[in-house]
Each structure stands twice: as structure tokens, then as C-alpha cells.
Amino acid sequence: MREQSHTRRRRRTPVYLGVFAAAAVILAACGDAEQNALDPAGPFAQAPHDLIIPVAWIALAVFIFVQGLIILSVVRFRTRKDDDGSLPKQIHGNTRLEVIWTVIPAVILAVIAVPTVQGIFEVMEEPEDYLTVEVIGHRWWFEYYYPDYDIYTANEFAIPTDRPVRLEMTAADLARSPDLGVIHSFWVPRLAGKQDLVPGQTTFLNIQADEPGRYLGQCAEYCGVSHANMRIRVEAYEEADFDAWVEAQTQPAAVPADGTVEAEGRDLFLELGDGRLACASCHQVWEGDGDRAPQQGPDLTHLLSREEFAGAIHDMTEENLREWLRDPDSMKPMQYEVNGIGMPNLDLTDDELDALVAYMLSLD
């Protein structure tokens, strides 16, 4: 047979792999993405990171060792051109070697296991002096509630820097949603690993940002048609800025002056007519009286304080809002018709759209 000529090429594969791996690591280091798990920005992301790095080196060492052995045997023991056709020595095994390659990996793993178990408990522990944020996963947007301040918001939320935030999470409020709830997962890689939100149960996750800035994430547990469009934005503020944000959010929404197009929009918002469902039956714009408690849709009291909407996938621009109200499904696939989930198309006329969009844009 003519295989010998191919042995040289065999050698190139692992080399190519190595080059590839190296290139990949380098590229990663200069990645600037705000959703990068390799770039922790707080203690709850840092600790796992510090754990995985040595493990990655160990894995790389094992990898190089095994591939090295393979390459070595391939090169050394290929059948040579001048081979006499006799058979090699028939070796059946070697007990000492078997013991060695049973014990060494076991020891390596035992060494890795200790910090792993420690890490598990550390990350899950209740931190000191934390801020609680309740998180509810809906199909397909996140809702946030600050029990300390009685603030509701959606998709985007703010946290103070240098202070642990403990998320108390569940999926879909059964009482006020036709969506009986499916499993979602909260994941902002630079702040912490992910944790699932399970309907009917409460799970917890600690996050913390050391630096102010914006941290991105998204739902990481497949939750149906718009799973890809269920994103998370965290704004981390220095303490003073955070207090200002809280202050702004606790304000009731301004009621537009009579006769303006915004006021027209507000009327439509409360009562759409023609047997159409009113916006207010799903959305809350809290104007100061009564409970501040949203229904099944996102709280819109300070809509404009957010940069993006609809699962944080669209910029908060006039055109986008208009398109969203005109035909929500074209902006984000939902299942209102079949399942009652998401935002319905309310067949708004152009005039109604003008008024409603103007009203939305006044909600800052």
C-alpha cells in the first residue's frame, strides 16, 4: 500500500490546530465586546475566571502531551519505505503504565476538585450589605423590581458600583400573565455566571460591577420563539449617580398638558375604542396615585429613561416606536394570536400612531 507518503501531512494537523488556538486566544484578548465572559468586571465573575484559567492551562498541557504522543508515534512508527514486511514486537500491555495513567489524571482532577467545590459555595453565598432586585422572566423580556424603592423597570436596569446586588428571580408572575411561565436564564457575563429563572420557584444570583458602565447580557435558556430577542442591559452607576437614577425613577410620570398631541396620546393610551384592548390594560404609566403595580406588559412610566426597548433589541427612536406600535410582530416575533403572549397588533391609524408615539416620547 501507498500510505507512507501521507505521513508528513498527518503531522501538520496538530500544528495547524496549535496555530489556530494561539490565534484565537490573541484575538480574544483584544475583543471589546460588552458581553465578554473572558473579561470579568466584578468579584462574582472574577472568582470563576481565576479558577478556570489554571484549569485551562492544565487542559492545554494534557492536550499537548496527548497530541505529542500521537504525533510522535505516527512519525516514529510509520511503516518505512525499506520495511522488510516483518511484524513488530507483539506487546499486549503493561501493568505499570496502566497504573500510572490511572493515578496521574486522578491526582490532577483531585487537585482541581478542591477549589471547584469551594468556589461553588462562595459564589452562592449571601453577600453582606447587598441591594435586592427582584427579577421576573417573561416571554420575552425581563422585568425588574426594587423592593427598597418600589421601582419597576424592564429590560434595562441600574445598579450601584462596588456593592453586591442579589437578584431574587422567578419566571412569569402567574397572577397577572397569560404566560404561565417557562424557564429563562439571567446572564450578564461580565458581572457573574448565569442562573436559571424557574416558574414557581425562587433562585438567587449575586452580581456586582466594580466600574461604572454598561454591561450586556441576554437570556441564556431557550424559551421559545423570541429567545434570541430577550436581552439584558445593566447600567452601573457611582453611588451619587445611582441615587439620582433612583430618585428619577420614583417620580410619577408627568401628565401632558391638555390640548397637546401628547394628551391625545394619553387618552388613547387609557381608552383606545372600537373594541380594541387599551394600552393601559397591559401597561402601567404611574401618575402618582394608587399602587404602582404593572400588569402583564412592561412598566412605561419612565420609558424614555431606557435606551432600548422590546427585550432591549431596538433603539428607543421615534421610527422604531412607531413601527412597534404599528405592527409589533414585524419588530419581534411574538405569539399574541395563538398564545396571548406578547404585544398585540392594535390596528392603529396613522393619527393614533402620531399621538401615541408623541405620548411615549414624553415619558422620560
Add this chain to the structure above:
Amino acid sequence: MSSTTEQTGYAGRPRQRDGFVGWITTTDHKKIGVMYFITVLVFFALGGIESGFIRWQLAQAEQNVLTEEIYNQFFTMHGITMVFLVVMPLSAAFFNYLIPLMIGARDVAFPRLNAFSYWVYLFGGIFLYSSFALGGAPNGSWVGYAPLSTDAVSNMAFYAVGLNILGVSSLAAAVNFIVTILNMRAPGMTFMRMPVFVWMALVTNFLLLFALPIIAVALFMLNVDAVFGGQFFEPATGGDPILYQHLFWLFGHPEVYIMILPAMGIISEILPVNSRKPLFGYAAVVFAGAAIGFIGFGVWAHHMFTSAIGPVARSAFALSTMFIAVPTGIKIFNWVFTMWGGKLRFNTPMLFSIGFVSMFTIGGLSGVTHAIVPHNAQQHDTYYVVAHFHYVLFGGALFGLIAGIYFWFPKVTGKMMDEKLGKWHFWTWLAGFNLTFGPMHMSGLLGQPRRTAVLPGELGSTVELYNLLSSLGFVVLFGSALVFLYNLIDSTRNGEASGDDPWDARTLEWITPSPTPFENFHVVPTITHRDEFWHRKYAEDEAGRAIPVPAGAAEDPDAGAEHDEHIHMPDPSYWPLVQTLGFFPFGYGLVYGNFLLIGLGLAWLVIGMYGWIIEPVAEGDDDEPDDAEQVAPTATAGAH
């Protein structure tokens, strides 16, 4: 084979062994193996095309090639197809063809049950794919988590019922192969003389035996919840969605070893043959395989590290998961040392086997990093995991199985597959594979979650680059697959004649002529060694050097064996096919909650069962022939 049974006096039993009727009524393990193989090719093409669309959609950020609905259906069906309709049945194809040959038997223990398994597999696959025409394919991912999957819009009733049908096939096959291996070995074939492939088949089938009932329950519960108003996983009344995850992964993790162990068995046969020396540490490899299977039952919650389980469970499962690397490592090192000191021949099967060892190691190591629980929270449900399991499934299971295809092709057809094309296939396959799945490690760590229909631009340019590379990799793989397909078809027709023992092989199946004759062995061999065939060809001198035994010099070990007067071979039967059709009404009934259809299907299955039972006793049937009938003259043996 051309022999027809010339029985007289019995009605309703097909006589033909060739032609179309011969195929659809066959109970011959070899033909059934080939049918499995061809069916797998079709499903592989489907699964591959689905993944092609996935890669197309993700080639750039914010693309709109597919709608979310279609994307979700495609990745779900891709996963289901590759796992349940490609890798598992391809392993079954090898089990079918090889187990009887390797243990010196003439067929499996229950030939008609074997045909039944095949038809259930085929119809289960058709059933699943029929959902595309009936309002949409399942779109709840291959793990089918509740309560999402109990929602009607997920179409997951098709998944629950379809997989349960496939489960029936696998369970029947598992019982069949276990009995075959335990009870039909040729004289002298002790456990420690069995080829490693047979060992791995045994372990795999035990895993199936114990894992399938668990998923059967999980799927049935899903079915009841989705269609009949059950409350198993319904949070509103206190049902616990996590229970589904436990049940699924109690099956799901053994399942991944069900997919890898047959491939490990295959390369344990190929590496020694092409290193021209016996497997290093046979006992260790066998033991490690059994250990992997056993420990594999105790690690399931490592898929649930970010789910609602507490720190104690997370720790316990992290430990058991890491521990499984030890027996796997034993195998890797034994394979490498099988090559060490040998005289390696780099034919295509060998290349794929070495590729297996190399690529599987990568996937295994990333698996160990998954077990670092605190960091698993970063990796879970990202493309890093997608990379892991494609490295073990594609780089592992599929590489091994393809190696097996090249290796045993001459056994099945009597022809060689083209070596040149084979090498083209290998190198493009290896390159395309790494190009597709290598970058996913990075895109995952950079924050790209899996099962997302759009690649958000916000993830950054590096991720887009990696995704583009992955998509290019698919193009390479596609071309490579075409080369393979061409090679298969062309070699079947025009391949070089292989002779009976083209590889100078070691195990029993090569003792028989290629292609394998209908009754496998003219004389059932008596086994005196592990690697029996090798020992009939070579003797070892004191130094451990092998010297060929001149043909005819050694005593024919089978000379003393009684030449069977007449060989009993199983007769063809319509019933497995006919009965299995009952799964259609039954299945659709369960999907649509239609009790009429369910009843019809059940009645059909029962009637089919009776047809099967009262089928005339034929010589070669797996029924005890009555004394009077046993004297009936047998035509099968005469044909040779």
C-alpha cells in the same frame, strides 16, 4: 443470496430472499444492517442541511435568512436527527452487521424482532419529519425542557411521541443484542476473548436498557401534560419543571456514552490491525469502557449546574463528572500505546481512527472544564458547549463510525473503497470540522449563547468573525461529504475487489469470505484465542515476534467440528413491517389526543403481534420447531 426456501404447506410466509420483497421482509442481520446504514445516510443529509441553514443564518450578525420560527425548528430537528436518527442507528447498523460475525453466530437471537427494530426506527423518523407538513416541526430544542415543551405552540408533542417510538426500536434492539452476545457466542468465545467492539456493544446496550425507560417516562409525562391536561410539570398547580430535567438527563448523559462507546469499540479494532500489533491493555480498555458506562449514570446533573439545584448537589455532580475523565484517559493512552512500537499503515480507516483519538481528546478536555461549576455558569448554554459536544460527537462518534465504514466496507461488498478519495475525504473532513467547531470555543466564551436565531451585532466583531469561519467550515464539510458519498456509491459499483482479508485483520468476521455469505460461517469456528483469526495466521515466538503460519501447516482448529448437516437460517417475514405500521395511527393519536386513532393503532399493533406469533412455524424460525417439523428437508444449506 439467492437461495429461496422451498417450504411447502405453509401459507403466508414470504419465500423470496432477494429483490424488493426480499429486502422488506428480510430477517437477515446483514441486510438489516445495510438498511440501517442507507437510512442513516438520508437522515444525515437532512440533519446536515438543517445545520447548513443554521450556519447560513449565523454567518453574519443580524441576518434574516430564516425566521425565528424556522430557525428554532431547524436546530431542534438538527439535534434530534443527528442524535436519534444518525449516530444511534448508525451504531445499530454496525451492531447488526458485526456482532453475530464477531462472536461466531449465524444471526441475532431474535431475527424478526431485529427487523421490527429497523422498521420502528424508519417509521419513527418519518413520523418525526412528517411534522414539517403538519403545522410545523418541534421547536423546543432536543432536550425538550418543560414547561416550554408542554406549550402547544412548541409542537413538542411530536417530539415526545416520536422519540418514544424510536425508543421502542432501541429497547427491542438492546434486548436482542444483549441476548445475542450473552447467549450466542461460538464455542470457546469466552468473555475475555470477545473483540472490544463486542464488549462496547454489550455495555452500550446495557446503557440503553437502563436509560431508555427513564426517558420513556419523561417523554410520556411531557405528552400527557401537553396533550391530555396532565400537571406533572405545571408550575401553576405546583408541578416541578426541574423534575423533567432530572429525568431527561438521567437518560441524557448515559445517552452520550451510548453514542461514543460503539465508536470507541470500532477504533479499538482498527488501531491494532493497522499498527500490526494487538490492542495495548485489552483488559484495561474493556474495564474502562464498562466503568465509563457505569459512572455515566451518576453524573447527570452536570447539565443542570445553573438550574434550580443547590450547592451540595452541584459539588457532588462536579466530582463525579471529573472522575469520569479517568477511565476515558485510560482508553486514550491505551490506544496511543497500541500505535507505539507498531508498524503503522495510514489507510483511511486508520486516519479516521487517529483523528478520533486526537479530536475526542479536545472535546473531552473541554468537557472537564464544564465541570468547573463556578465557571460552568459562564459556559453553560453558550457556543462553548456547542463546541464541546460537536468535538465529542462529530470528532468522536462520527469519526469512529466513518472509520468503521471504510474498514468494513470490503466485508460487506467485497470491494475496497477508493483510498485516494478516502484521503481527500479525511483531510477535508478534519479541516472543515475544526474550522466549523474550533471557533465556537471562542465565540462561546466571548458571550454568544446557543439556540439564538439571531447573532446580535452587539456581541462584537470578533464573534462575527468566528461565526463566519464556522459557516465557511460548513461549506468545506459539505463538499467533503459529497466526496464521501461519491466514494461510497462509486466503490459499490466499481471498487477494486478486496479479497477476503484485505487488512490482514484479527477478528472472526474476516474468516468468512467477503462479501459475507448468507449463513455467515460454513462451519461455526471454535475459538481458542482472543483475536482468533490472527492466531490462525500467525504464531508468536519467544521474543514476542509474530511469524506467519504457512497456510495449511497448522491444524485446522475447526476440522474436528461437526459440519452442520443443515444450517438453520431465519425465514423472511412480513409481520415486522406490517405490525410496525400501527405506530402511525397510534402516534398521531397521541399527538392530537384522538382516542379513536390511539385505539386503532393499538388494535393494529396487537393484531400484528398475533400475525407474528401464529406465523407458520418454519425451519429457522425463532420458535421451537416441533419434532415432527424438524425433519422437514432444508433447502438453505443445500444452496451452498
Add this chain to the structure above:
Amino acid sequence: MATDVATTTLGIDHRKLGMWTFLGSEFLFFGAFVSAYLLYLDTTAGGPGVEIFDIPFTSISSFVLLMSSLTMVLAHHAHTKGDLRRMRLWILATAGQGAVFLGGQVFEFNVFFREGLELSTSPFATSFYILTGFHGLHVFVGILLLGSLYVLSLTGKIKANQDVKTEMIGLYWHFVDIIWVVIFTVVYLIPEIAVLD
């Protein structure tokens, strides 16, 4: 095929080995349903719970099923002795007891249903019905098998020397009985006592 026991590797019949292999896996099947049931014992969503059980009634039907194992084994015994006539008699007795058990179950389900325990009432209800229902389905299949045995032995398809067939079906039947032994204790008696306390 090589069903001739003498020529198999282990010296045992394929079909018996196959049946046992299958039964081994059935434990995992019922085990999952039993676990779900136990986890959901208290999850009644305001509907009826375990107090709904009528222990004396279920005791009687359980006892009938238990005794059917005796008649089954006697049927097998008769078959080993080549006594097909007596075998058929015992088969009938076994199937009859199975039918009584099933009838009891149907009755029980009806009562529960009328008392407000529907399949969709609660996870407890679903898991109770599905677990015991699946067991009932097994009994039903067993009765079908026994019926076939009866008919086929009449038509001569099952012969006096083929007692392995009766044995196989017997194994299945006893297994279903064994499972009920477990269900009776774990599903009915223990929760009932735990609740009454």
C-alpha cells in the same frame, strides 16, 4: 435458530433471557413514575389527596392480584408436566383474577373521579392516575397474553413440550404482580398512614 437450549452459550433459552433482560429495565420505568408520585404526594393544588383512598377496597383487589400469581405458577407447573388441559384451567383462573383486579381499578378510578380527583386536578392526581394506570395497562397486556396462550394451546400452536412459553408469560405476570406489591405499600398504605398520623 439456535433456540435449542443445549447449543446456547449459557445453556439457557434466548426468550427467557430476553424476558428477564426486559424486566430488568422495567424497574426503571416504574421507578420513575413512583418517584414522581412520591414527590407530588402533597402537591394537591387544593384538590383531594391521599385521604381519598379506600384501603379496604384496594386491599381486596391487591390480594386477588397476589393470588393470581399462585394460579399462574400452577399453570406453568402443569405445562412442565405436559398437562395442557390443567394448564388452560389455571390460565383461565389467572386471567380471571387479573380481570377482577382491573375491574376494581376501573371502579376505583370512577369513584375518585366523581369525588373531584381528575387527571388535571393536580400533579398528585396526574401522577397517581398515570402510575396506577400504567400498571393497569400492564395487567391488561398480561391478560391479552394469557388469552393468547389459552387460544394457541387449543389450536395446537403451543405444544405440550413448549412450557417455556407459559413460563415467559408467567414471568411477565409475576413481575406485574411484584410491582403492585410495591405500589400497594408505597402508594397506598404508607402515605395513608403518614397522613392519618
Add this chain to the structure above:
Amino acid sequence: MSSTQTPEQQADQGHDNHPTPRQYVNIALVLAVLTALEVSTYFFEFGAIAIPLLVVLMVVKFLYVAGWFMHLKFDSPIYSRLMYTGLAFALVLYAVMAVVTLFDHAPMI
């Protein structure tokens, strides 16, 4: 388990060593008595021992049916191995699952 200790050589060669009908009836009588005992826990107060007692009775009945009616005591040990492997898998796996679900699980709301 006594049934697994059956020596190999006894394996399934014919049915000579199977029990007699009389023995079968005796076993059935024992089973009947055990069942009566079980049911009596419902009618009489057994206190803390009721549940352990029920479990023991269940196991004994199980072993009797398996050992005698299913011939595990007399047949090839491979059957016992198959069956008890399945049983052991089921017990251990589901026990672990139940422990995780009951004791190491997110709080329900």
C-alpha cells in the same frame, strides 16, 4: 440475596428442581398472611414502627414472589443478576434524584 447464591451448575437444566404445587400453595399462604398483616396497619395503631414494618413486609413479599414464583432461587443466577441490577439502578438513581429535589432545591414560592 439468597437467590443469587444458587450454584451455577444447577442452572436451568430441565425443571427437575422446581418446587411442587404444594410448596407453591404454602408460599401463597405465607403471602396471604403477610398481606393481612400489612392491611392491619391501617386498622390498628402501630405507631412509629408502622412504616418500617410495611417496608420490610413489602420486601419480603417481593422476594418470595421473585424467588419462588419466578424461580429465581432455582434458575441460572444470570436472571437474578439482570433483575437486581435493574432494581438497584432504579433505587439508587431515583433516591439520589429525590434527595436533590427535596433537600437541595430552590425554594418554591
